[in-house]
Amino acid sequence: MLGSFQENPSLQAYWSNRLIKFNLLFSLLVNILVWLILVRLIRNFSESIIFHYNIYFGVDLLGNWYEIFWLPASGLFIIFLNFILASLFSEKEKIISYFLVSASSLVQVLIFLASLTVIFINL
DSSP states (O other): OHHHHHHOHHHHHHHHOHHHHHHHHHHHHHHHHHHHHHHHHGGGOOSEEEEEEETTTEEEEEEEGGGGGHHHHHHHHHHHHHHHHHHHHTTTOHHHHHHHHHHHHHHHHHHHHHHHHHHHHHO
């Protein structure tokens, strides 16, 4: 695998791009932060937690405490999927590649905000 990476100049150019590196690092750091926050604060939650609150109807979605970890897990999946797709598109369509990696960072920020919202609803 490493040999094929060193022999492929388009992959080398992809991973040497600053925008790609920055978005990957940012996405992973935000995802790790979400995992750490949830692991740290999940101890204080009861058996079921509120996932969605509506000002008109009140609580309309409850779930088990461990289901909150689907947020960062799905974020991690999105990171890997977007970066794999971006590496495939990078040789022919750089703009699609940049869009995918930037979208990955945006999704991580949204997952971070969603996690904070779920935590604050349950405090």
